Amino acid sequence: KATFLDDRGVVQVSGDDARKFLxxxxxxxxxxxxxxxxRFGALLTPQGKxxxxxxxxxxxxxxxxxxVFDVPLALAQAFATKLGFYKLRKKVTLDNLSSQxxxxxxxxxxPATKPDLAFEDPxxxxxxxxxxxxxxxxxxxxxxxxxxxxxxxxxxxxxxxCGAPRGGVDFIYGDAFPxxxxxxxxxxxxxxxxxxxxxxxxxxxQHRGTARTxxxxxxxxxxxxxxGLPVTAxxxxxxxxxxxAGGVGLALLRTDRVADALEAGLTLTAGGLPISLVSxxxxxxxxxxxxx
Numbered sequence: 001k002a003t004f005l006d007d008r009g010v011v012q013v014s015g016d017d018a019r020k021f022l023x024x025x026x027x028x029x030x031x032x033x034x035x036x037x038x039r040f041g042a043l044l045t046p047q048g049k050x051x052x053x054x055x056x057x058x059x060x061x062x063x064x065x066x067x068v069f070d071v072p073l074a075l076a077q078a079f080a081t082k083l084g085f086y087k088l089r090k091k092v093t094l095d096n097l098s099s100q101x102x103x104x105x106x107x108x109x110x111p112a113t114k115p116d117l118a119f120e121d122p123x124x125x126x127x128x129x130x131x132x133x134x135x136x137x138x139x140x141x142x143x144x145x146x147x148x149x150x151x152x153x154x155x156x157x158x159x160x161x162c163g164a165p166r167g168g169v170d171f172i173y174g175d176a177f178p179x180x181x182x183x184x185x186x187x188x189x190x191x192x193x194x195x196x197x198x199x200x201x202x203x204x205x206q207h208r209g210t211a212r213t214x215x216x217x218x219x220x221x222x223x224x225x226x227x228g229l230p231v232t233a234x235x236x237x238x239x240x241x242x243x244x245a246g247g248v249g250l251a252l253l254r255t256d257r258v259a260d261a262l263e264a265g266l267t268l269t270a271g272g273l274p275i276s277l278v279s280x281x282x283x284x285x286x287x288x289x290x291x292x
Contacts, residue, residue, distance in 0.1 A: 002106045002147035003155045004138045009076030009098035012059065013083065014066025017090040022056075022067060025086060027178060027202065029193040030067065033058045038119040038130070040188040042178060043082065048201025050176050052079045053167055053188065055130060057119045066093075068117065070103050070130055072167060104131045104138055105155045111145035123186040126162050157245035165215040169227060170242035170250045178202055179211035180252065212256050215242070217278035218249045218268075225249075225270035232269055233261030241270040248278065255283040 013022060023030040028041030035058045042053040055070040071079050080096045087094070107128030111118060117132035133141050142149045159166065165181050167173050183189050184206065191206055205211050216239075224244050231239040231251050238261060239253035251270070261268065262283070268275050277283065 001108045001150050001154060002104055002138070002142040002145070003150050003152050004133075004135055005103045005105055005152060005155065006135070007073050007152075008103035009071050009073035009096070010101040010103065010132060011069040011071055011076055011080050011083075012064065012066055012095045012097055013069070013092060014059075014064060014095075015090070015092040018066050018092050021087070021090050021092050023193070024195065025083070025197055027183065027189045027196060027198075028056075029190040030056065031193075033067065035060045035116075036114070036119060038122045040122045040183070040186060042183060042188060043079070044178070044196075044198030044202070045174070046198055048177055048198040048205075049174055050167065050171070050178060050181065050183075051082065051173060053181070053183070054079075055119075055122065057117070060116050063116055068097075068132060070132070073098055074168070075173070100134065101132050102135050104133050104141060105129070106131060106142075106145065106147050107155065107158055109147075111147065113145055115141065115145070123164055123188065124162055127159065127164060153245070156243065157248075160217075160243055160245050160250055161248050163215070163217045163250065165250055165252075166243060170215055171252055176252075177205065177211070177213075179205050180213045180215065182215050184211075212254055213239070213252060214255050214282065215250055216253045216255070216258075216282045218244075218251050218275045219278055220244055220247050220249055220273070220275055223273050225273050225275070229271040231275065233258065233266045234264075236261075238268070249275070251275070253283065258283045 026041040028039040038055050038057040043051045052075045059068045076098045077096050080094045121127035171181050225241045229241045230237045238257040239251050242250040
């Protein structure tokens with residue numbers, strides 16, 4: 001299946017200093033990128049909170065070289081502007097290409113052919129592939145790769161079932177740490193790459209095991225709670241409801257409080273509607289890591 005994601009934008013960063021410049025900013029290791037593959041990462045505040053998360057691939061020379069970012073459309077220009085703030089005198093060119101190029105998601109099987117600007121989603125193989133393509137070439141591209149075009153709601157249901165949170169819906173930009181959105185579990189944080197903006201906070205959370213809030217898959221029976229409603233156990237708030245589709249949803253939960261509530265036999269609810277965890281293991285504490 002394939003669909004055009006009209007909520008995604010495209011930013012290209014090129015120039016002689018682009019690779020080194022970007023690698024010093026992001027949670028992921030851009031230095032290892034090659035055309036045809038991708039990384040999941042984020043630009044953080046100095047306090048370690050997510051400004052914008054993205055998928056990024058290296059463009060072949062035929063497409064201008066440099067690095068092409070799949071970012072939320074609403075944040076594309078702000079992302080380019082923020083990178084410009086860090087640019088200083090480096091030989092780097094920043095272009096918001098969102099009016100010319102968009103993002104197509106492909107899932108349920110590998111593309112029969114691989115266009116130049118195609119890559120497997122680095123977060124989870126089940127999420128499928130991404131292809132940078134103008135919106136008027138979606139049908140033509142889908143035919144070339146052997147995919148059936150469907151609506152974006154079908155991809156949303158697939159994303160939620162895979163447990164991949166979406167910024168602005170399942171968490172708030174500027175208010176969430178990478179661990180809270182499972183970036184560490186979705187290959188979005190490289191703990192060996194060295195310094196980047198916000199790195200000290202993220203590394204401390206990893207090594208001390210202090211992440212207490214996580215995005216967790218939940219099951220819904222019947223009615224669907226609205227996004228943003230509090231999740232409660234008894235009379236205590238334990239989290240916030242996120243997106244949902246097909247009887248499965250995502251919620252940002254305080255895992256320690258939820259674990260205690262389940263042990264006490266309490267029912268989780270959102271907006272008065274009962275919910276349950278897809279996997280109780282999702283709220284088990286992550287073992288602390290020894291500091292290097």
